[in-house]
Amino acid sequence: MTASKVLEGKVALVTGASSGMGRATTALLASHGANIVCCDLNPKPNPKGFEKDLHLTTVEVVEQLGQKAIFCQVDISNLKQVEEAFTKAVETFGRLDINVNCAGFWAPFGPFGEETDELWQKMVAINTLGTSKCMRLAVKQFMKQEVDEALGSRGRIVNVSSCAGHFSFPGEVAYSATKAAVNHMTRAAATDHAKDYININVVAPGVVHTGMARGNIEDKDISALMKKSTPWPRLGTTQDIAESIVFLCLPGSQWITGQLLAVDGGMTLGVPYPT
Numbered sequence: 001m002t003a004s005k006v007l008e009g010k011v012a013l014v015t016g017a018s019s020g021m022g023r024a025t026t027a028l029l030a031s032h033g034a035n036i037v038c039c040d041l042n043p044k045p046n047p048k049g050f051e052k053d054l055h056l057t058t059v060e061v062v063e064q065l066g067q068k069a070i071f072c073q074v075d076i077s078n079l080k081q082v083e084e085a086f087t088k089a090v091e092t093f094g095r096l097d098i099n100v101n102c103a104g105f106w107a108p109f110g111p112f113g114e115e116t117d118e119l120w121q122k123m124v125a126i127n128t129l130g131t132s133k134c135m136r137l138a139v140k141q142f143m144k145q146e147v148d149e150a151l152g153s154r155g156r157i158v159n160v161s162s163c164a165g166h167f168s169f170p171g172e173v174a175y176s177a178t179k180a181a182v183n184h185m186t187r188a189a190a191t192d193h194a195k196d197y198i199n200i201n202v203v204a205p206g207v208v209h210t211g212m213a214r215g216n217i218e219d220k221d222i223s224a225l226m227k228k229s230t231p232w233p234r235l236g237t238t239q240d241i242a243e244s245i246v247f248l249c250l251p252g253s254q255w256i257t258g259q260l261l262a263v264d265g266g267m268t269l270g271v272p273y274p275t
């Protein structure tokens with residue numbers, strides 16, 4: 001099906017845009033007509049990714065779709081770099097309509113008692129503070145703009161947390177806690193800014209085929225546990241996540257705010273049927 005150009009003239013800033021869910025979301029937003037500010041540590045995709053076009057940067061993917069894109073080298077835990085990226089976005093495209101926060105940090109599973117202060121500091125700096133900084137800058141820019149008639153709102157923010165933010169998965173306490181913070185800051189900020197016609201929602205993925213998850217997917221024991229914990233007969237794809245994120249950026253979702261959308265093959269529903 002050909003995508004409609006419902007986001008023609010709209011501008012999206014996506015963090016973690018070079019790989020995985022951020023890259024798939026960027027491509028889908030561009031196919032709907034948006035121009036994109038691609039923010040990431042690296043312009044090239046994660047070489048461990050499952051993408052078939054790993055030789056292309058995300059900027060090149062967007063350009064092939066006929067839209068404009070710029071790359072901003074940003075570590076979201078570096079608050080000055082985040083500010084520069086938002087400034088560059090508005091300098092380049094004149095406005096901002098959508099902010100998707102996919103960039104995140106995960107560390108291999110380990111027991112809680114052995115998690116270090118450094119691990120916690122890095123998790124908080126990237127997943128919680130970095131996401132919060134992006135959200136606040138997006139809100140500030142949205143507040144300078146009028147309510148967009150076509151979009152039905154002043155701007156959209158979609159965060160990416162994790163199923164681990166609302167149920168317990170073994171061996172990732174620091175990660176889970178920082179993703180739970182993303183879930184709750186989504187709800188709280190959405191409450192603050194509903195009156196301003198700003199939608200803020202969060203997508204919580206289950207296990208998805210990306211470079212970040214490749215080690216788990218290729219580990220026989222971890223993979224068996226993840227498949228057993230996912231009632232749906234397959235694990236997730238970046239397209240599953242991108243479709244949900246983009247839904248939350250389209251006119252049809254304009255009355256949805258502060259919601260957590262679990263896109264996880266049912267992983268967080270309860271105990272799966274024995275197989």
Ligand SMILES: NC(=O)c1ccc[n+]([C@@H]2O[C@H](COP(=O)([O-])OP(=O)(O)OC[C@H]3O[C@@H](n4cnc5c(N)ncnc54)[C@H](O)[C@@H]3O)[C@@H](O)[C@H]2O)c1
Nearest residue numbers: 016019020021040041075076103104162207208210212213
């Ligand atoms: N893959 C999964 O199974 C899974 C499950 C639940 C949640 N998540 C979350 O989904 C999000 C996207 O991850 P993915 O699986 O697509 O991984 P990925 O490795 O394919 O992509 C992550 C991208 O984020 C970038 N990035 C990492 N740290 C950054 C930082 N500090 N500043 C800017 N960019 C940074 C990386 O360079 C990479 O391009 C993450 O927030 C992750 O925690 C992933």
